Amino acid sequence: MSRHFLRAINKLKKMILDLSVVVEKDVHRAVKSLISRDGTLAQRVIQSDEKIDEMEVDIEEECLKILALHQPLASDLRFVVSVLKINNDLERVGDLAVNIAETTQFLLTQKKAEPPFDLEGMAEQVKDMLRKGLDALVKQNVLRAKNVIKADETIDEMHRGTYRITKDHICSDPENADSYIYFMSASRHLERIADLTTNIAEDVIYMVDGEIVRHSHDEFGNNG
Amino acid sequence: MERMFDEELKNLREKLMQMAILAEESIALAIKSLKERNEDFAQQVFKGEETLNLLDVEIDKLGMQLFALRQPMAGDLRMIIVTMRISIELERIGDLAVNIAQRSLELLKQPPLKPLIDIPRMAELAQKMVKDSIDAFVNNDDKLAKSVCERDDEVDDLNDQIFRELLTYMMQDPTTIEKAVELILVGRHLERIADLATNIGEEVIYLVKGKTIKHHCE
Secondary structure (H helix, E strand, O other): OOHHHHHHHHHHHHHHHHHHHHHHHHHHHHHHHHHOOOHHHHHHHHHHHHHHHHHHHHHHHHHHHHHHHHOOOHHHHHHHHHHHHHHHHHHHHHHHHHHHHHHHHHHHOOOOOOOOOOHHHHHHHHHHHHHHHHHHHHHOOHHHHHHHHHHHHHHHHHHHHHHHHHHHHHHHOHHHHHHHHHHHHHHHHHHHHHHHHHHHHHHHHHHHHOOOOOOOOOOOOOOO | OHHHHHHHHHHHHHHHHHHHHHHHHHHHHHHHHHHHOOHHHHHHHHHHHHHHHHHHHHHHHHHHHHHHHHOOOHHHHHHHHHHHHHHHHHHHHHHHHHHHHHHHHHHHOOOOOOOOOHHHHHHHHHHHHHHHHHHHHHOOOHHHHHHHHHHHHHHHHHHHHHHHHHHHHHHHOHHHHHHHHHHHHHHHHHHHHHHHHHHHHHHHHHHHHOHHHOOOOO
């Protein structure tokens, strides 16, 4: 491996880790804005998205440059291609953080209603999953990545549960129907973040082992 | 060597076209199942989704092989990456069609709430966006891609309108809540499909015009 190539790879690693830090922070802030009804914080998440988009474009350019200049092979190639994918997934997680922040803003225009299910608990689990997924990426750890993929099922189940609960709450308290539907949307955004985190974990496994695990463990989509 | 590369590139694009056709069909079938209250169409959507998953993995593998064996130049590289990305979007569209078909099966268990007009219209818009985004990709047509992105607002507005209307139903008559929530979800799934078509449009603009355009539709 040439010194130039090594330097390019290290730069790329740093870039993707920087992006993951920003994305993780935004998810944290978006969730906090939702739970504590904090419009200012929600606004900050929405503003931050532009930076994430820029970082994503820069990383993609860097990947293309490496592929074109160094034409890496085998595991090096897998690394660069995986970064391309993870980059894309992280940007989408950023978009979902924006969606959650927008949900916060909508809820602030409504009479205050309590989430009819354990939104905070679900959010904590999703954040935990994201943290572990990114940790698996940093440490290139297949075992951790596999644990992240397993955790996705729990989140899916939680999300499926919100559906019935939401319906029941709209029935007993139709005045807050708007808010309940938006809480369910927030749950869906969280579930999507968990899905994307699963993708990232799959890419980590591919990066390290060269094994494609996509679709091999997933079932049909979920409600909402 | 050169000719083989072209052949493989063509193969990659053909697989993507297969996915695009299947994804469009899935949306149409899911809505047809909903509108005509027919379970068979929903089952077809479930089958289509399995094929979409397989094709997505094949495209992924093929793309990787092209990187590894052919060491493509910058322009081709970007093309392959965009193809792989669009494949992911189409696969997601298949998932959402499955979600709609699942809603349809739920709704079949009860008498209809009302004749569906706005939802099929929204579905047509979304389906056309998917079709045009793929046409834009095939023909390197950034103008068409841009028009796809612009239509996203229209779908969003229609979804809001459907949402409001169904909320009114629920407020007036709580016995409609079950059905109304199902339909609200269908609206959201369609809105997501339009978002994914917009992503494809953005990818095409990016492919044609370069990096600064990404994430912006102007």
